[in-house]
Structures are given as C-alpha cells and as structure tokens.
Amino acid sequence: MDMQKRLGEEKIYKLLLEFSIPAIVGMIVNTLYNIVDRMYIGHIKGIGNLALSGVGVAMPIVTVVSAFSMMVGIGTSYKISIKLGENDKESAENHLGNAVTLLLLLSFLASVVGLVFIDPILNIFGASKNTIGFARDYIEIIFIGTVFNMLSFGLNHSIRSDGSPKTAMFSMLIGAIANIILDPIFIFVLDMGVRGAAIATIIARSISTIWILYYFTKGKSILKIKKSNMKLKKEVVISIITIGMVPFCIQISQGFVQLISNNALKTYGGDNAIAAMAIISSISMIFMMPVFGINQGSQPIIGFNYGAKNYERVKETVKYGVIVATIILMLGFLIIQLMPKVLISMFNDNSELINTTIKGIRIYLMMMPLVGFQVIISNLFQAIGKVKIAMVLSLLRQVIILIPCMIIVPKFKGITGVWLSGAISDGLSAVITAIILVKTIKNMKKKIIL
Numbered sequence: 001m002d003m004q005k006r007l008g009e010e011k012i013y014k015l016l017l018e019f020s021i022p023a024i025v026g027m028i029v030n031t032l033y034n035i036v037d038r039m040y041i042g043h044i045k046g047i048g049n050l051a052l053s054g055v056g057v058a059m060p061i062v063t064v065v066s067a068f069s070m071m072v073g074i075g076t077s078y079k080i081s082i083k084l085g086e087n088d089k090e091s092a093e094n095h096l097g098n099a100v101t102l103l104l105l106l107s108f109l110a111s112v113v114g115l116v117f118i119d120p121i122l123n124i125f126g127a128s129k130n131t132i133g134f135a136r137d138y139i140e141i142i143f144i145g146t147v148f149n150m151l152s153f154g155l156n157h158s159i160r161s162d163g164s165p166k167t168a169m170f171s172m173l174i175g176a177i178a179n180i181i182l183d184p185i186f187i188f189v190l191d192m193g194v195r196g197a198a199i200a201t202i203i204a205r206s207i208s209t210i211w212i213l214y215y216f217t218k219g220k221s222i223l224k225i226k227k228s229n230m231k232l233k234k235e236v237v238i239s240i241i242t243i244g245m246v247p248f249c250i251q252i253s254q255g256f257v258q259l260i261s262n263n264a265l266k267t268y269g270g271d272n273a274i275a276a277m278a279i280i281s282s283i284s285m286i287f288m289m290p291v292f293g294i295n296q297g298s299q300p301i302i303g304f305n306y307g308a309k310n311y312e313r314v315k316e317t318v319k320y321g322v323i324v325a326t327i328i329l330m331l332g333f334l335i336i337q338l339m340p341k342v343l344i345s346m347f348n349d350n351s352e353l354i355n356t357t358i359k360g361i362r363i364y365l366m367m368m369p370l371v372g373f374q375v376i377i378s379n380l381f382q383a384i385g386k387v388k389i390a391m392v393l394s395l396l397r398q399v400i401i402l403i404p405c406m407i408i409v410p411k412f413k414g415i416t417g418v419w420l421s422g423a424i425s426d427g428l429s430a431v432i433t434a435i436i437l438v439k440t441i442k443n444m445k446k447k448i449i450l
Helices: 003-009 012-042 047-085 089-116 118-124 130-145 146-161 167-188 191-218 234-307 311-338 339-343 351-364 366-384 386-401 402-413 415-447
Strands: none
Touching: 003 234, 003 402, 012 047, 012 146, 012 167, 012 191, 012 234, 012 311, 012 366, 047 130, 047 146, 047 191, 047 234, 089 118, 089 130, 089 146, 089 339, 118 191, 130 191, 146 167, 146 234, 167 191, 167 234, 234 311, 234 339, 234 351, 234 366, 234 386, 234 415, 311 339, 311 351, 311 366, 311 415, 339 351, 339 402, 351 415, 366 386, 366 415, 386 402, 386 415, 402 415
C-alpha cells in the first residue's frame, strides 16, 4: 500500500505511532542541541554560572531567528500534505522549491542584521556587564551559521510530509550526535569555552543540512527540489506564510516572553535567576518536545484526511493526540515535582543556583499536565487552515496571558511572581481553549470535524 493510500485508509493509531515516534525522537534530538550546550557550559570551571546566564541571554535571540525557519518550514509542510492529499504533486513541489529560496533569503538577512547590531540586541535581551561577553561569544558564531540552522530546521518538516518520518528523524539525529561529540572537544579540549559550543552547533547543523539537501535532490523522496520551482511565486509564498504565521507568531512570542522574562529575572533575582530560568526552560523542553513531536506526527495525517474530506479520521487523530500528550506531561510533572535536584544537577553543581532553580521549576511548571490538550487543539485548527482560531489559541500561553503576568505579578511577588506567571498562563490558557473548542463545535454543526 503506497503512503498516500495508507494516510487515507490505515488505522489511525498505527499511522500516529509511525509518524509521531520518529517526530518525537527528532524533536528531542533537536532540543539536545541547546540542552547539551547548556549542560557542558554550566560545568565550565570557575565561570559556569555566568556562562550559563550569558547563553540564557542569547537563547531568546536564537528563538526569534528560528521563528522564520519555523514559519517557512511548517507552512510548507502543511501545504505539501494538503496538496498530496489532493493528488497535486506539481503544486507540492512548487511549495518546496519556494521554501528553499525563502529560507536562503531570510537566513542572509538574519545574519547581517544580527552581526551589525549584536551588542544592542544583547543589551535589550537582558545582558549584564558580567554576562555580555559570554553571550556575544555564543551568538556571534550562531549568526554566522544561520543559513545551516534555518535550512536544516525548515526543510526537515517537509521530509515528514513527503512520507518519510524515519528519514526526518535521522536527519536530526546525525546532527545531534555530531553536536554531542563535538561540544566537549571544542569547549574543553580546545579550550574555546562558550564560543566552542556555538561552533560545534553550527558544524552539526551543516551536516544535517547536507543530508536533507541530498534527500530532496538525489535521494528517494517523492518530491524533488528543482531549480525551476525555486523562483518565488506570489501565491505560493502567501500560502506558505499564511499557514506558517501561526507557529511564527508563537515562536516570536516565545522570544519576546524570554526578553521580558530575562529583564524581570535580572531586576528581581540577578544573573543567577537568569541561569535558573535557562535550566528550567531546558528541562521543560525535554518533556514538551514529545508533545510537539505528536503535533508534527499528526500533521500529515490531519492535513491529508482534511484535504480528502475524511473528517472522522481527523477527529480520531486529535483524540489520540490529546490522550498521549496528557499522559506524557503528567509523567513529566511528577518527575519534576518529586526529583527536581536530580534534573537540575545535570546543568550545574552550584548549591545556590540549584536551590533557586528548585523553587522556580516547581512553581513555573505546576500546571504542566494541562498544556498537552491546549497544544494539540491549537495544532488542529492550524492543520485544517482555521488560522484565526489557531492564532488566538496558540498565543494564549506565550503572549495574551503570560506577558501581562510577567509584567504585573513580579511587582507584587518579586522573583516568585516570575515563576507564578508560567503556572497562571498554563492554567488559564487550557480553560479558555476548552471554552473556544466547545463553542466552535456548536457553530460548525453539520460540518463539524470533532
């Protein structure tokens, strides 16, 4: 049975396992780029705390830049899934070719702007006189290698929509393994510190990029990158950006939240608090990445069946996604609440920083079990092209609720208020998402897909 037939006929749980497990592995592996960097950097003798804080300042900038690759990558992958569901291979290849050109243009612009305005950008994102040197050492190299970051991350989504989830996983895996091997060599053996961590990351990303480009040109892909499809077409670019705008805004908002968070942390807790948040976000990513992997795994199934008007299969896919995501985050919540020190010690062994982080992570992530439902439902509306609803739902946690909380609550509760903001945002966004979902179901009546 060919892949397109399987997407329309195979049992949903089998498809979801087949697509989601590689996606989950891929997302976790991708997260390892940042997590492994922080683990090694946090243990640099004598400067681990400040170096970790400096990288914590740089990370929101990486988040903002990756928003553009996410916009193009996810927007393209969703359109490819729908077009293949409509049996329109030519249009799918047009989207893929235009995506390559967009990623090249955006990476060039990001590199130029970042390198020219590097110090003002770092100051805006919360660097202090003690951490700006470490932050600059890291982000300067990342800006130089932006093209590899954007191509590898942006095009990997399309491999999955092309019907090759295992290949998508492998393309992420080879880069992450390279990063894990290269990090200690550049950081400790070559004594390059924070700059070495960034160099290792860029080399690893370049390896992934070469692999992905080979797959879409010489490999066994259904779709091919062709020169004739790389000329930008207005309608194709608009269709990519329209769907990709939701994850773009989510990612940009995360960068903006990190900016506000870093400044609040610096005001109420100093550089140590910024280092603590860097650790908290890393641990959070470990458990959130499987949920995002489920989203990515379900996307081709939802997109294909929505395009083929098999709405019951869309409903079943979402149901399984919510159940599995909730189970994963419940387990994550229990691990974090019961044994936070074990997780935190992987990043740093300073007792003061560990105690600060333990208090912060228990409060900040106390509503984690509710997040899975919120994320999966947001993805549903995005996958079926309901962009406005998807935008509202996706921005609830990271903008509409969290940013005001980050500004207001710390004024009354100090550093504890920063930690409380995450919990408040997670809880309220889940409740509001449930309300919007129920109202949407009622409004859709006979055309209901849930």
